[in-house]
Amino acid sequence: MTETDAGFRYCEELAATHGRTYYLATRLLPRPRRSAVHALYGFARLVDDIVDVTAVNDPAGAALQVTATERRLHAALAGDPGPADATGLVVGALAETIRRYDLPLDYFEAFVRSMRMDIPGTPEFRARYDDMPQLREYMYGSAAVIGLQLLPVFDVADIDAAAPYAAALGEAFQLTNFIRDVGEDLDRGRTYLPADTWAAFGVDVALLEHGRRTGGSPDPRVRRALAHFVALTRAEYRRAEPGLALLPDRIRPGIRTAFELYGGILDEVERSGYRVLDVRAVVPTRRRARVALTQLVRLR
Template structure:
């Protein structure tokens, strides 16, 4: 199996919404974004699939060295072998890859966030930096496009947090800010014990409104000159906003289930966005 095939398999197996937007890219850009996505999955799985914090931390340390080795021309992992040729082609920064690893390490060190400012810092490492790198692969001619991509990454992560409240709680993590739980009279025990009530719905409605506002703020930053090249990000946004609407229509029952869209619906949303240009 070639490095590119390894990354492709990683992307397909994930079932992620992001994969559907990759399908509409030219071959070289598709290879680059698939390699970047596979890198994110590898380091994320290091934390999510490892119950021993020490082992997880050591694995992340290995990935830090692997990034340095890749930048030095000696990658050993299929993902970094696939990613290396694209680093210079799309002006990708190794510091951003290290920042992604920082975000994974934050999950080992912190399971609560006191306020939105703290959560936003985590989201930058977990998603905004990925948005910046992705936008470079898609094609950037304007500086504002990078700001759009950073904001869009935040919107994606806020959507993920809403979708995964129950799943994250079962891993011992609550990303919803402590002061906002207090504002809506929801306790950590309510989340950890999957107590769905009116207070929880109000809290989640507040989270969803902020996510929707963040999408709108991101779109307002995207220059017309780069809109066509940035269609993959817009496709992802269409899928994620449809998911957010679905969660809201379902009454935010995210504590005991993970709400998702069907593959055919994701593909249809991606296609509609692509056609609109």
């Protein structure tokens, strides 16, 4: 096994361990393209873990690690991924993916820039977002470019036509995560969903933190605000859905699976009574299997 093959294998293990819904959807993709998707996930997970783990207690160290990881990606693209540690394996697989599918490096630079917005002490840092335009600036790098990266990997015939839908789907997935992870993000000192929308329902950070501490059914004002955010996110899914028809037949079932399962997280949030401050919404295994099996039958 070559070092690049080992990198792809390591990225697949990351996806299987940390992104169950994501990984299940990729199982329906053709093997070479599946490996490329795992490499894209592996890099996003590598940087995201630095931001979510290291930055909590050592933001300066996290900023240095993110910069070092970006430099190692550039070095890997020049043929030198460095030692075969976790970072070397991931950037080696990603560099091969970028070369194979001619992916714009701007997408990855935009991703890293958004990740720096999560690290205290960096010029880009934001602990919270005042309104949706501010949040969309963050989501361009953290979510929209992920969808854009995938279009060449999926061999989409008309990338320009598909791009707005791919970006919208990336943002729909990201908004779903923001809704599901309100409580966990509070522990990291972050509030992603826009402050002006929370305020319109009488919610501030103090009320959210109180709900995080006390648990149980959230304050009615929090529930109403979350219902509004869920409706906005469902609108984003509707905006993205026509783009599924632009995907190659062999690719569409895997992305449809991700589309339905991520949307299912919103169903679980509603079913729990919007209890996201102390409980993590998860799509039941039975539903995940049913959706994947349905798309597998269509694929065959």
